[in-house]
Amino acid sequence: MPNEPNAVCAICGQKYYVCHACKSTKTLTPWRVIADTMDCYKIYTVLRHYTNGSMPKETAQKQLKKCILPETFQPHIRSAIDEIMHTGQKAATHIPKTPRKTSKEK
Numbered sequence: 001m002p003n004e005p006n007a008v009c010a011i012c013g014q015k016y017y018v019c020h021a022c023k024s025t026k027t028l029t030p031w032r033v034i035a036d037t038m039d040c041y042k043i044y045t046v047l048r049h050y051t052n053g054s055m056p057k058e059t060a061q062k063q064l065k066k067c068i069l070p071e072t073f074q075p076h077i078r079s080a081i082d083e084i085m086h087t088g089q090k091a092a093t094h095i096p097k098t099p100r101k102t103s104k105e106k
């Protein structure tokens with residue numbers, strides 16, 4: 001086995017191989033040292049922008065839907081993705097269901 005996995009994807013937790021040349025030339029292929037696939041890296045970028053407040057939740061959700069989501073996630077990644085996805089659905093069908101009680105019988 002010449003290419004043993006020496007890195008773990010920051011998104012899906014998958015082990016993968018990064019050559020030392022890739023590691024040292026971070027400016028050329030920065031995503032290879034963070035994620036195993038381009039889609040995982042896209043997810044990483046979206047989550048980073050979202051968590052530091054530079055991307056609204058709606059945009060983050062749209063970006064995530066464009067990506068091929070892996071079958072597994074790191075636990076903290078999964079909770080972040082769940083948060084983005086679920087809130088978007090709520091916002092789309094948000095109807096205030098608080099009927100005002102007519103207090104005429106008082």
Ligand SMILES: [Zn+2]
Pocket residue numbers: 009010011012013014035036037040070
């Ligand atoms: Zn991955």
